[in-house]
Amino acid sequence: MLERKIRVLVAKPGLDGHDRGAKVIGRALRDAGMEVVYTGLRQTPEQIAATTLQEDVDVLCLSILSGAHNTLFPRVTALLKENDVDDVLVIGGGVIPDEDIPFLKDHGIEAVFTPGTNTEDVVSFIKTNLKR
C-alpha cells in the first residue's frame, strides 16, 4: 500500500477576480505534501461540484471575496449532496463577516478561515478533520 495522498480542490466561486489568497493557501497545502487542484477564477457552483466529483478530492476549499458566500457556498454543498458526494471536507475562506459563519456551518461548510489565518492552522484542520 502506497502512502495515501490528500487531494484538495481550491476553487473560486463567483465573480471576484482576486486569487492571491487562494494561491497562498494552495501553495501552503502543496508544501504540506498535498495534491492541490486549482481551477482558476470565476467558477460556477456547478463547475466546482463536477470537478470535486471527477477529481475525487478529500477536501474542497472555497475562496471568496465578493460577499456572495451566503448564496454560493450553500449552492455548492447542495449540489454535492445531490450527487451523493458525502465524504468531502468542505471549508471556506475569504472576506466573510463573523456573523455569517454560523449560517455557513449550518450549510455544510465545516470551517471558515478569514484574513489573518495562519496557513499552518488550515493544514492541521484538514489533517485532523478528513472524512476518509
Added chain:
Amino acid sequence: MSKADDYVAGIIAGKARIAAKAISLVENGDSSAIEFLKALYPHTGKARIVGITGPPGAGKSTLTDKLAKLLRKKGKRVGIVAVDPTSPFTGGAILGDRIRMQELATDPGVFIRSMGTRGQLGGLARSTHSAVRVLDAYGSDFVFIETVGVGQSEVDIVQLADIVLLVTIPGMGDDIQVIKAGILEIGDIFCINKADMDGANRLAAELEMMLDLKGHFEGLRPPVVKTVASEDKGTAELLESLLFHLAEDENSGRLAERREKNLKTEMLRIMAKALENTVSRLTEQTGALENYSRQIMQGALDPFSASEKMLAQINNIQFRL
C-alpha cells in the same frame, strides 16, 4: 459480486463518481486495485488514446481543451488525464491544467482527471495508464493524456498512446535543437503552437528538414501543423490531421502493431515492478541486507554471491502497482 466487479459495472454504466473512485483506488495502490484492473481490462480498447506532450507553457492544456470541444461537436465522448509535476521535496503538487479547460467541467460527455507525477520521471504518473483504461471503459471515444511539461528526454508517453502530438513553440533555440535525440523523435504529429509569434515559419521549415533527413517512417510522415490555440486558429486542421492519421494507422494495421508493442513494454514493467517489490519485502522482512553486508565487509563474501543467495530464497512473487 466482488468489490472489483462493482467498480467495473459502475464504470461501464457511465457513473462518473465510480470512475473517479476507481482511479483513486489505483492511484493509492489499494490492495484490491490489481484485481480491479484485471476485471476492467476486457472492457477496454475502444477508445483512441492521444498523447499530448511538449515543453512547459507550449499550450498543451489549451490545445487539449480546443480539441476536446471540437470532438464534442462531433458527438464524441472525451476523457482527459492531465499530469503535472509532484514536488520531489515535499511530495505536494499544484495541478493546474484544468484552468484552461473550465468550460469542459460541466459537460457530461467529458471526464477530466488531474494527476501528480509522484516521483515518476518520464513525463507521466505511475497510474496514468490505469486511469486511461478507466476512462476508456467509461465510454470515452478519445482519451487525451497531457504529459507534464517535458524537456528533451521524457518519452514515456510513446509507450502508452496510439498517437503522439508533439506541441512546440517558436523561439526555443536554433536548428540543432530539432535534430537532437529525444522528444522530437516521438511525434506522430508536430504542432507549432503560438504560430503568430516570430519564427513560426522558420521552425516549420526546420522541422520539415529534420523529417526529410529521417526519410523513413514506420507509418505516415508526421505532418507539421501551425496553431494559435488560445484563438482557436488551426485547431480544426489539427484535429483533421489527427483523425486522418489515426484512421490510416488503423487501416494499415499500424495501430494494432503499436498497441501490441506497447503491451510488451507494459508486461515488462509489471514484472519488473513485481520483482522489485518482492525483493524489497524479502530484504526488509529477513534483515538479510544487514547480515550479508557485514559478511562482505569482513571479506567473507562478494555482493554478487550474496545477491544470488538472497534471490534463491524467493518462493512467491508479490505484485504491486
